[in-house]
Amino acid sequence: MGDTNHFTIGQLSDELYVIQEDISYVHPIYTNDPLNLYLLLGDHSALLIDTGCGLAPLKPIVDELIEGRKLFVINSHAHWDHILGNEEFEEVYIHENEVEIVSYPYNLAYHKDIFGKRYGNRNLVIPPCKDIKPIKDGDIFDLGGKKIEVIHAPGHSPGSICLLSSKNELFTGDVAYYGDQFLPSREFIPRILKTLLKLKSLCRKKKNNTLYPSHQQTPCGITLLKELYDGVYNIDNLWHTKKFHSYFYSWIINDPNNERFRYLIPRL
Numbered sequence: 001m002g003d004t005n006h007f008t009i010g011q012l013s014d015e016l017y018v019i020q021e022d023i024s025y026v027h028p029i030y031t032n033d034p035l036n037l038y039l040l041l042g043d044h045s046a047l048l049i050d051t052g053c054g055l056a057p058l059k060p061i062v063d064e065l066i067e068g069r070k071l072f073v074i075n076s077h078a079h080w081d082h083i084l085g086n087e088e089f090e091e092v093y094i095h096e097n098e099v100e101i102v103s104y105p106y107n108l109a110y111h112k113d114i115f116g117k118r119y120g121n122r123n124l125v126i127p128p129c130k131d132i133k134p135i136k137d138g139d140i141f142d143l144g145g146k147k148i149e150v151i152h153a154p155g156h157s158p159g160s161i162c163l164l165s166s167k168n169e170l171f172t173g174d175v176a177y178y179g180d181q182f183l184p185s186r187e188f189i190p191r192i193l194k195t196l197l198k199l200k201s202l203c204r205k206k207k208n209n210t211l212y213p214s215h216q217q218t219p220c221g222i223t224l225l226k227e228l229y230d231g232v233y234n235i236d237n238l239w240h241t242k243k244f245h246s247y248f249y250s251w252i253i254n255d256p257n258n259e260r261f262r263y264l265i266p267r268l
């Protein structure tokens with residue numbers, strides 16, 4: 001198997017693995033903020049959600065776990081920590097809004113001081129996957145005995161998706177997790193709220209929904225969606241408490257009602 005010092009593999013059920021990547025290796029600010037990659041197994045096919053930071057080979061680990069099944073690879077969205085392992089795979093699916101970003105080499109030079117130490121030997125430029133395929137809301141992946149539906153969930157980014165399995169597991173990407181929330185700008189708050197409402201009503205319709213976020217605690221109950229909705233809804237009321245976060249060069253707002261969230265919003 002590949003580098004299991006870099007990745008920690010957990011088995012959540014017969015058909016589901018979480019492969020955690022410790023991204024504090026990139027920068028200590030990400031200590032206690034593990035990235036969760038998921039591998040779902042069906043009868044004849046498997047699905048990998050996200051490819052991580054690209055700092056250690058992921059494919060050998062995945063190949064061993066899928067035992068000859070056909071592999072689909074999906075990016076939950078195009079942020080660096082979810083896509084930089086793409087070049088290891090033959091084809092990668094991503095929402096049509098973010099196809100372009102992942103089709104070109106990813107240049108980390110704009111944050112040389114952060115990424116330089118770890119990616120310097122690759123000149124801070126990470127090649128893309130050669131075959132990027134667009135997906136959209138409602139698309140279905142059939143793994144054999146288990147189907148996965150694409151749910152467009154814009155807000156965190158324009159092409160963010162969640163993935164809903166026919167066993168009512170909801171993989172939320174960076175749309176919902178406990179931890180620091182990186183929000184694109186204040187004017188996108190209504191869109192984020194709309195997406196969280198859409199997910200809440202989706203979960204209400206299904207029974208036994210369990211959430212599998214891309215960061216930190218996993219699995220989570222659906223109360224996460226309500227807690228996050230309430231927190232984001234309240235940002236306007238907390239706006240006067242914002243402070244400057246020099247590492248991310250953004251505003252940061254603590255949530256006095258819920259210690260599990262802080263909100264980071266670019267300083268425009």
Ligand SMILES: [Zn+2]
Pocket residue numbers: 079081082174214215
């Ligand atoms: Zn992320």
